[in-house]
Amino acid sequence: MRFIAGLPGSVSIVNGTMVNHSVGSGQWTIIPYHQQTGLRITDDGTNIRFYANGMLIYSFTPASLPGWTTAIGDGLAPHNGVGFTNGHRDGNTPSNASAFGSVLVVQGETPPSLTASNIKNRLAIYSPASIHIGNTADLTIASVSGVNLRQPRPQSASFNRKFYAVDGERDIIVDPNALTSSPWSDAVTDGILPADCQLISFFRGAAYLAATNSDPTIWYKSRTLDPLDWDYAADPQVSTAVAGNNGSVGQPADAITAIFGFADDYLVFGMARSVGVLEGDPNYGGQFQIKTRETGIVGPRAFCFDDRGNLYFVGAGGLYLMLRGSFDPSPVGPRKLRRQLEELDLGANFVQMEFRASDRTVRIYLTPTNATTPATCFVLDTRTEGYFSDQIPLAHGPWSIEQINGVLDLDRNLIIGGSDGFIRRPNDDALTDDGVAIPSHVEIPIPDLGSGGLLEYIVQELQFVLAEGGGRITWRWFTAPSPEQVRLQTVGQEQASGVLDGTGFKPPIGLRATGAAHKLRLEATGFAADGTTPNRWALERVTAMLAATTRRR
Numbered sequence: 001m002r003f004i005a006g007l008p009g010s011v012s013i014v015n016g017t018m019v020n021h022s023v024g025s026g027q028w029t030i031i032p033y034h035q036q037t038g039l040r041i042t043d044d045g046t047n048i049r050f051y052a053n054g055m056l057i058y059s060f061t062p063a064s065l066p067g068w069t070t071a072i073g074d075g076l077a078p079h080n081g082v083g084f085t086n087g088h089r090d091g092n093t094p095s096n097a098s099a100f101g102s103v104l105v106v107q108g109e110t111p112p113s114l115t116a117s118n119i120k121n122r123l124a125i126y127s128p129a130s131i132h133i134g135n136t137a138d139l140t141i142a143s144v145s146g147v148n149l150r151q152p153r154p155q156s157a158s159f160n161r162k163f164y165a166v167d168g169e170r171d172i173i174v175d176p177n178a179l180t181s182s183p184w185s186d187a188v189t190d191g192i193l194p195a196d197c198q199l200i201s202f203f204r205g206a207a208y209l210a211a212t213n214s215d216p217t218i219w220y221k222s223r224t225l226d227p228l229d230w231d232y233a234a235d236p237q238v239s240t241a242v243a244g245n246n247g248s249v250g251q252p253a254d255a256i257t258a259i260f261g262f263a264d265d266y267l268v269f270g271m272a273r274s275v276g277v278l279e280g281d282p283n284y285g286g287q288f289q290i291k292t293r294e295t296g297i298v299g300p301r302a303f304c305f306d307d308r309g310n311l312y313f314v315g316a317g318g319l320y321l322m323l324r325g326s327f328d329p330s331p332v333g334p335r336k337l338r339r340q341l342e343e344l345d346l347g348a349n350f351v352q353m354e355f356r357a358s359d360r361t362v363r364i365y366l367t368p369t370n371a372t373t374p375a376t377c378f379v380l381d382t383r384t385e386g387y388f389s390d391q392i393p394l395a396h397g398p399w400s401i402e403q404i405n406g407v408l409d410l411d412r413n414l415i416i417g418g419s420d421g422f423i424r425r426p427n428d429d430a431l432t433d434d435g436v437a438i439p440s441h442v443e444i445p446i447p448d449l450g451s452g453g454l455l456e457y458i459v460q461e462l463q464f465v466l467a468e469g470g471g472r473i474t475w476r477w478f479t480a481p482s483p484e485q486v487r488l489q490t491v492g493q494e495q496a497s498g499v500l501d502g503t504g505f506k507p508p509i510g511l512r513a514t515g516a517a518h519k520l521r522l523e524a525t526g527f528a529a530d531g532t533t534p535n536r537w538a539l540e541r542v543t544a545m546l547a548a549t550t551r552r553r
Contacts (some may be wrong), residue, residue, distance in 0.1 A: 035041040133176045146181035147172050155300075159202045160229060168198040168213055184227075191230035191241060194220045199259045199300070202227075203267045204281060210244075210269070216255035219244035219269070222280060237479060242282045250288030252276050258300045263325050270297030273316065277327060289328035295320060298346055304353040305363060306382060312362050314351055318362070319380070332382050337387050340378070345468060354401045354414050356426070363414070365398055379477060427488075431534030440537075441523035445483065446544065448517075454553055458514040461545040464506040466540035473500045474523050479515025481552070486517040494521070516552050520544065 032348040047061055131144040149167045156165035156174075163174040164184060171184040171193060185193040197209035197220070210219040223229035224239040233243045244251045258270030268279040269288070273296045280286030295315030297303055303313035310322035318338030320329040331338055341364070344351070350367040360382050367375040375392040392398065397418040416424045432438060449457060459477065466473065476494035480486035495513035500506055524537045 002452065041429075082517045093458070107333070131172075131174060131181050133174070133179060142179050144174055144181050147183055148181070153198050157200050157202050157207075159207065160236075164200060164202075164207060164227060165211065166197050166200050167194055171195075171197070187228055188227075188230055189228045191232065191233055193230050194501065200402060201259045201267065201495040203278075205546060208267060210259050211256045217252050219256065219259070224281070224283070240283060245286070246282075249278075249282045252290070254296065255452050258297050258303060260303070262322075263309060266327075268311075270300075270303065270313070272296045275315075275327070275329065292329050294310050294329060298344075299351045302351040302353055304355045306355045306360070306362070307357045312353065312355070314341055314344075314353065314364065316342070319362075325380070333385055334387060337378060337380065340516065350399070352401050354403060356414055357412060359428075363401075365392070365401060366401060367392075367397055431536065437525055437534070439523070439525055441521060443487075444520045444522070444542075445487070446518035446520065446546070449546065449548070451548065453516065454551055455548045456514055456550055457518065457546045458549050459511045459518060459544055459546050462509045462511060462520075463543040463545075464500055464509075464539070465541040466500060466503045466506065468503050470503055470538040471501070471533075471535035472524060473537050473539070474498070474525075475500065476521040476523070477511060477513055478519045478521065480517050481512050481515065484518045486515070486519050488520075491521075498508050514549055518544075518546070 021184060087436045128466045129149055131146075133144060135144050147170065149165060149172060151167035151169045154165055154167040156163050158164070161176070163176065165172050165174065166184075172181045173184045173187055174181045185195070187203075194209050194212065196213045197211060198213070199210040201208045201210075204258050207222040208219060212218055220230070221242040221244075223231075223234075223241050226239075230241045232243055232246075234240050242249060252269055252271055252274070254271035254274050255274075256269050256271055258268070260268055260270075260278070262268045265280060269278070271277040274290050274293045275296060276288055276290045278286055278288050283502070295317050297313045299314075299316060303311060305311055311322040311324075312332070313320055313322075313329075315329070318331060318341040319333045321328050321332040344366065346368055350365075350369055352365045354363050355361070356363060362380045362382060364378040364380070365375055366378075372394070375396070375398060377390045377392055378387055379390065380387045395418055396416065398416040399418070400416070402415050403413070413425050413427075416426075430438075446459075449455075459479075462475070462477070464473075464475070474497065476491065476497040478486050478489045478494050480489060495515075496511050498509060520542065523540060524535055
């Protein structure tokens with residue numbers, strides 16, 4: 001177990017060891033490193049205990065610590081939720097604001113001393129109460145002194161080994177080497193920093209700010225290579241700062257919802273009902289142009305790039321794809337998936353997307369903001385455009401997703417921040433979820449055999465061949481008068497069922513179930529026949545023998 005956790009300015013846990021026992025005020029932040037890690041804090045009124053992945057790693061009696069107050073104890077429990085972002089504003093604030101506040105984790109430039117076996121990821125961790133700098137290579141975390149952000153939707157980007165952050169109220173610069181933060185506006189050497197911006201991006205060496213509280217359509221550019229110069233009339237003009245309301249450059253008429261670079265030469269403005277780009281440098285004739293009015297981008301995290309630089313995003317009409325270098329959005333994915341996204345209630349769902357390179361899938365997370373309904377994750381295979389959906393346990397959120405880097409392929413993965421304060425990483429080889437069985441099932445519809453729905457069919461026999469290395473499977477056979485009726489049938493309404501153990505060919509199973517529509521459900525509880533061993537299951541082949549009977553009456 002390798003992780004970094006810290007109570008700002010006071011407590012740190014590294015590799016399961018408490019390294020600083022003093023306790024101060026603030027809120028917990030957690031930085032993941034390689035392993036799936038969960039931190040849980042309990043308070044029974046006498047002792048406070050810290051658990052990681054269910055294992056007790058430290059406990060203490062508050063009364064024995066100097067300076068302990070009831071307020072600090074109240075701040076430790078419960079800790080529900082943690083947020084990460086890849087640098088894009090969280091515009092859909094969850095209604096169950098957690099004790100963590102809105103935590104923003106931004107990956108900056110890799111520090112020196114990079115080796116093949118030691119990939120360093122420097123992180124800036126923001127919350128309304130604190131700022132930290134983390135380094136995943138040596139599992140360290142350090143408190144930053146100075147000014148904090150205040151609002152729950154911060155955004156940050158890195159440039160020249162410093163972090164720049166805005167939250168719609170404050171603007172700061174974080175120096176990860178000096179461990180200090182200071183007002184960005186105070187450091188400006190020329191002009192005045194645009195106030196109250198909510199979006200930030202660095203593009204071709206310049207800082208771009210957008211979407212102020214009073215004007216969500218405005219954007220600004222700093223002098224190229226100098227984020228401290230915002231004088232729009234200073235020489236040399238070839239690199240000077242630019243205001244987006246300059247008529248020669250162009251200002252969108254639509255509210256800006258996301259801003260990010262695309263294919264090196266374009267700065268994309270995702271907007272509520274359209275998508276526009278700034279092509280090239282505005283100091284060299286670059287202009288803002290609307291590329292499509294078919295759709296906008298529904299939120300600041302509702303997009304991702306695949307490993308070829310192609311852009312996927314959720315818009316008003318569902319899921320779209322823009323090929324690298326193209327600005328012609330085309331619907332992508334099965335019609336059923338697009339329809340589900342098209343009908344999405346944006347006020348009730350927080351939309352996030354990430355691309356997972358290991359299996360070339362785009363993952364779309366829809367987290368209901370009511371904090372009472374489990375989230376849904378749609379997984380689109382970009383190679384086949386097939387998809388499946390997965391329900392995320394309520395405690396798992398997710399309220400945030402981020403990609404991490406590492407030497408092992410498993411480390412080049414996603415991390416997910418949950419409502420329960422745990423940080424989880426998808427692991428295709430895991431047999432349990434933190435020791436809890438992983439139930440799974442698949443439903444196979446039996447197509448009409450050519451009668452156009454006029455005939456009923458009887459299933460007479462099933463033959464199963466289980467794949468090597470698999471485990472226990474429960475099968476259930478359903479029938480109904482129509483495909484829609486059989487689709488809606490659930491466990492308990494089946495005509496026949498049974499349990500299969502072991503691998504290889506299984507003896508034929510005789511059945512007599514008649515209906516116009518049929519389906520087969522295969523499921524596993526997550527444990528083998530002994531009830532304790534985690535269960536993998538896989539099916540090589542299943543054959544059903546059906547025969548026509550009579551016309552439907």
